[in-house]
Amino acid sequence: MMNNADAAPSGPAIVVHDLHVKRAKTRVLQGLSLAVPRGLIVGLLGPSGSGKTTLMRSIVGVQVVQSGTIEVLGRPAGSPALRRRVAYYTQQASVYDDLTVRQNLTYFRRVLGAPASDIDRVIERTDLGSVADRLAGSLSGGQRGRVSLAAALLGNPEVLVLDEPTVGLDPVLRVELWQLFHELAADGATLLVSSHVMDEAKRCDRLLLMRDGELLADDTVAGVLAFTGTDDVEDAFLRLIDRGEPDLQPHDASPHDESSHDESAHVAKHVRTTDPDSGPGSEARR
Ligand SMILES: Nc1ncnc2c1ncn2[C@@H]1O[C@H](COP(=O)(O)OP(=O)(O)OP(=O)(O)O)[C@@H](O)[C@H]1O
Numbered sequence: 001m002m003n004n005a006d007a008a009p010s011g012p013a014i015v016v017h018d019l020h021v022k023r024a025k026t027r028v029l030q031g032l033s034l035a036v037p038r039g040l041i042v043g044l045l046g047p048s049g050s051g052k053t054t055l056m057r058s059i060v061g062v063q064v065v066q067s068g069t070i071e072v073l074g075r076p077a078g079s080p081a082l083r084r085r086v087a088y089y090t091q092q093a094s095v096y097d098d099l100t101v102r103q104n105l106t107y108f109r110r111v112l113g114a115p116a117s118d119i120d121r122v123i124e125r126t127d128l129g130s131v132a133d134r135l136a137g138s139l140s141g142g143q144r145g146r147v148s149l150a151a152a153l154l155g156n157p158e159v160l161v162l163d164e165p166t167v168g169l170d171p172v173l174r175v176e177l178w179q180l181f182h183e184l185a186a187d188g189a190t191l192l193v194s195s196h197v198m199d200e201a202k203r204c205d206r207l208l209l210m211r212d213g214e215l216l217a218d219d220t221v222a223g224v225l226a227f228t229g230t231d232d233v234e235d236a237f238l239r240l241i242d243r244g245e246p247d248l249q250p251h252d253a254s255p256h257d258e259s260s261h262d263e264s265a266h267v268a269k270h271v272r273t274t275d276p277d278s279g280p281g282s283e284a285r286r
Pocket residue numbers: 023024025026028046047048049050051052053054055196
């Protein structure tokens with residue numbers, strides 16, 4: 001085991017301890033523990049079905065969990081107090097097709113209670129100015145995704161949980177989005193970003209590599225490469241799989257002393273999210 005976690009002065013933004021989650025009959029996460037330091041971009045990488053979305057849903061508080069604890073900004077995941085502080089971008093863009101981009105953002109701004117000036121700010125940050133008055137239903141998939149992202153940026157959330165935000169985007173837009181993520185982190189936000197694309201890993205400050213619901217690595221990119229003796233994240237990932245041991249995790253990834261937790265299911269009531277499972281316009285949505 002290695003310990004490369006940076007000491008964040010005000011503690012980690014996200015702390016997950018001994019998380020167990022089943023979906024239908026499948027045990028998806030079995031005793032997962034990790035900590036996400038504040039103000040960094042942390043990449044969540046792993047093959048399809050490894051549990052990335054399930055972990056993200058748990059962190060934003062929309063996933064029923066069997067046991068374990070999750071704290072976000074020092075509060076239990078899904079707490080009403082986190083509603084405006086944590087944003088969730090889901091894989092499926094969740095926008096109203098019969099509203100324009102600006103009308104969508106106006107609606108979400110009102111739900112959130114964010115300032116009116118936020119609309120122009122997020123349109124500009126996501127480069128949607130040229131389509132701001134078009135119906136969302138007439139936009140490309142990538143543009144609709146950016147409307148969801150713009151909605152996630154309303155109110156300047158402190159934690160952004162972004163599930164594959166660059167899927168379907170051309171290389172130029174991908175680079176621009178990563179620049180935006182770095183600007184947000186420089187402003188103090190914490191970003192947890194999932195991806196299948198290993199070359200995006202290099203753009204992250206730290207990596208969480210998952211496989212079959214287990215954490216194979218929790219380290220900086222340089223740390224992962226050095227530990228595996230490779231210069232490529234994809235090769236590093238394959239080597240970690242070959243070794244078969246989840247052995248590259250910081251010692252302080254399990255920050256709680258409690259060894260047990262209430263077995264009762266935990267479901268969040270309030271979270272700012274564009275999760276389609278929550279349904280457009282529902283309380284849980286934003
Ligand atoms: N709604 C659901 N009901 C039952 N099982 C589910 C459901 N959603 C996901 N699962 C299962 O949970 C496991 C983890 O899925 P999850 O979506 O978290 O993985 P992922 O790493 O995000 O995958 P992807 O990269 O393809 O999005 C998979 O075995 C999947 O089949």
